[in-house]
Amino acid sequence: MTAPAELLHPANPDLLPLLGRTPLARIRTPLPHPQPGFWAKLECLGAGGMKARSAVAMLRGARARGELRPGATVVESTSGTLGIGLAFAGQALGHPVVLIGDAELEPSMRQLLRSYGAGLEIVDRPDRHGGWQTARLTRVREVLGRTPDAYWPDQYNNADNCAGYQAMADEITGELDHLDVLVCSVGTGGHSAGLAATLRRRWPALRVVGVDSVGSAIFGQPARPRLMRGLGSSIHPRNVAYGAFDEVHWVGPAEAVDACRRLARGCFVSGGWSTGAVALVAAWAARSDPDAVVATVFPDGPHRYLGTIYDDTYCRLHRLGPEHAAPHPLELARPDAGEATGWARCRVVADPLEVRP
Template sequence: MTAPFAEVTAAEEIPKIIRLDRNLYAASFSLMKLIPARYILRRAVDDGRIGPETLIAETTSGTFGLALAMQAAQLGRRLVLVSDPAIDDRLYRRLTDLGAVVDRVRTKAAVGGYQRARLDRLAEVRTEHPDSFCPEQYSNPDNPRSYALVAELLVEALGQIDCLVGPVGSGGSMCGTVGFVRSLHPHCTAVGVDTQRSVLFGHPDGHRGLRGLGNSLLPANLNHRVFDQVHWCSEPVAYRATRELHQRHSLFKGPTSGAAYRVAHWWARNNPDAVTVVMLPDDGYRYQDTVYDDRWLQTAGHLSGRQPVEPEPRHDVRDASGEWTNFAWGRRSLDDVLAALR
């Protein structure tokens, strides 16, 4: 009898559910962005939006681009990724080896930084190629919709889920997963993890060294009313937590996962009767020369200073100071939160 084998992207998108502590579990992904990439592209092929000659074009400087490149290769479609100088050489080589064209913008837009400049360039690419399809991870409702898969796996594995902690970038993973979990467990607490000088939850826009979370623009897929609490983590906090996750649990992850782990570990410890799940989005291979290199951490100043053991509460989301801070969001819109501060 022939075994039913899945294609590589279908197999790779499934997270491992790992117990980290008595009441803390991880949904550990090798590449979480495969979930929306595969879902969006497959649906577009099925309904005819992507034809045999259609160019797929998107803006990204991270793992969504890798997920698209993997899926485009499986589908046999051309792919252009509009990126910026933040894309690292390891990722660039992997993308181009998969057949993607990487178009890097070199100058920031006056408002919106590189992300705005990338969107402008993306519009030009699509004008140059009328037969094109853009996955639009920031605004396509198929992004959060795709995470029904993750919610189903978590509920099936754990039953009760009292708190879900995860990084926020496009808004898809947390908003989608929490939304589906709450259809069965309405009480589930959602804790979003961001970084300083990201506009997602009210901070003023500015330089962010921590990649993989945060944003310079507000994505349409970010539903602020999902979140009960928001945490902002600095680079040193995230990097040290990433190493701790590896050293304590042998999980080789990136700093986005490290930031989420730091917050989830604190939450689980302070809520011992709650079943807490943390989303760990990607592996650490891109960071072997940085986060996993003690000399790099020391030279960059990420090992100096005391590591906070808990967040500093903030009463104003516009305050971007501090190494690790949090805010009681209370499932409100961004406008409601900002209006309450006036």
């Protein structure tokens, strides 16, 4: 059986040429200090956003292996961005999409996902141990159990997630003659792993800097409730290529907000939590070595965050003013040397599930 007839829609392959081909912008805005500039891939200007790349790759891979039947329903957990990408992929390839969000998913994002034709279920309380992420995954399994032939991409552990960024890497190598430092936000681990593997074949000495959220467990910090969405995780995705990173930075919400607002005022290009976090670290990298060519990826634009990052009342309530933003990273000798509550940096990167006392 396939999905119920009322959920089916025909494939629209005319959408696929709209995927990717996003511009690479030069960013010179002080963040917060003057810096010589870095390159930013503006994924907000691609149809479906950055994660449409991985969504299309995951569905195509599943179809090729026979795991995803024609017209079958796709079910996935999302904090928003992948949901947009899957809605795009579902329309392009002809699959209904059911998304599992949580109570913190913004009303505007809920409206947008539903407008794109996706089904949306909301979990109303976090898991006692694994937070919202685990609660969403539990609901994913429930939906899979009651939906015939449904397919779960499992973005956190699906290698096609990483492969979906091959085209982005090719776009970067087509525009830059050289690259010294790549700065990537890390959530599922998909775009950092995909970009690092491809770009290092072109530039073997490339340094890769991971950017995580405070309160995220990915790089060995304790999992805590996180204000920031879109980067970080309370679980350990297998797609994270720990060996690819030369160092990791944890960024707090105050630093991300400050960077986003400076970008909006200074160069008209801005975005959400991940964009602010990687912009801050990319500017730091460019400032630390003015001769280095530094590039990063801005995953999305600002519109989703008008009620949070760009809302003065919200920022006052959560103490996110510039006076709360660290101007420099705190140095940690090891990922577990102390808990990062604001911008911190560590030059030791290891898979926390493989580290032994």
